[in-house]
Amino acid sequence: MTEAMAPPLWRQLQATAAMLQAIQQGKSGTAALDAVPAPLRAGVQALSFTVLRSLGRAQALRKLLAPRIPPPPADALLCTALALLWQPEGALYDTFTLVNQTVEAAKKTVAIKPQASFINACLRRFLRERDALVAQTWQDNMARYNHAPWWIDQLKSDWPEHWQAILAANDQHAPMTLRVNTRRITREDYLVKLHEVGLSASPVAQSGLALADAVAVQQLPGFAKGWVSVQDAAAQLAAPLLLSGLDPTAPLRVLDACAAPGGKTAHLLESANVSVTALDIDPVRCERIHQNLQRLGLSAQVLTGDAADVSAWWDGVPFDAVLLDAPCSASGIVRRHPDIRWLRRETDIGQLGAIQARLLAALWRVVKPGGRLLYCTCSVFKAEGSAQVEAFLARNNQAQLVASPGHLLPGKAAQTNLPEDNSLGDHDGFYYALLKKSTA
Secondary structure, three states, rough: OHHHHOOOHHHHHHHHHHHHHHHHHHHHHHHHHOOOOOOOOOOHHHHHHHHOHHHHHHHHEEEEEEOOOOHHHHHHHHHHHHHHHHHOOOOOHHHHHHHHHHHHHHHHHOOOHHHHHHHHHHHHHHHHHHHHHHHHOOOOHHHHHHHOHHHHHHHHHHHHOOOHHHHHHOOOOOOOOEOOOOOOOOOOHHHHHHHOOOOOOEOOOOOOEEHHHHHHHHOOOOOOOEEEEOOOOHHHHHHHHHHHOOOOOOOOEEEEEEEEEEEEEHHHHOOOOOEEEEEEEOOHHHHHHHHHHHHOOOOOOEEEEOOOHHHHOOOOOOEEEEEEOOOOOOOOOOOOOHHHHOOOOHHHHHHHHHHHHHHHHHHHHOOEEEEEEEEEOOOOOOHHHHHHHHHHHOOOOOOEEEEEEEEEEOEEEOOOOOOOOOOOOOEEEEEHHHHHHHHO
């Protein structure tokens, strides 16, 4: 889209504020963005990521400017503008342009039009008193770190030496990382293909490449042919960890539980000649598994079912290996999904922990003696990682923890047990525990 054809800024601000309001009402950022008209979507996504990463600061500033909370639509637009305005360095738009376009968005939105003058007055005052107002917010942890207070407290408890680094990493842009389908092309040959189209990348993990700059997947050489998939470097550890130590010449049966959208299923199939059953509770997401496997030229048995309800889908033949990528808070991928930090509640961690424990107990039944189960979550909270596995081991004398990475912290924060060297580069937060079932 040329600059002349780009939607006016006021329309993008209008849609960003509507998206923010939807998230504050409990809607996921992905679903809220899908509701944005296609011509506005790219601009709104960029704006919303910036807004969500500064929402704590914006809300603190709004309290100073308007102690009485305005109606939700007006509050969302005002906070959107303050999140974009508070830090002039690196701002997406000129300050006065942004204020004028915010007021224009208010005037053209039926639900906000009565508050247009109020919004204008707040923003003009903010421009006059910016330094003093921002200074007053530094003592507010939610403003300073742009995470809910309970989240900050939990990180302090879990990671007393690293909590600030984790919060800082959450506010950075995540790299675009690819996993090369080595059944179709080598990583070295794909690097050449990237260079031919003017893209640069560096190797990460066993078969990954971290792009210097993110691009649309349509710009990636051979994407439609299944040469590569988009997958974070930390997530690329799952398949090699699960398959390590198994006999590659044996006809191995592998279960990928909670498998959608199929990235780890595909990686297993790319890595070895294994028979994979991909299981997920959501039939729509199961269709995504089919689509991804078809693009990559791979095949798996895809089942729809609740992994915890083993009798409903299991044929009674035990699996050599099980991958459980358990539902979790997603606290390790906040930089890719900044809405998560505002959607999650403290009570969610206990509820998710109960689901994780139930899944572990159920899926342990389908692992054959001598087989293994890889438990993983994209979380940095210990309740969903090491504490969950310690409790499982205490309940199961047949389970043994095999050497595995444990908690991997996001970005370039200090690692607790990074495998091999720092070959993962800049990656998401994850937890891995490889459990072996005794033969006795």
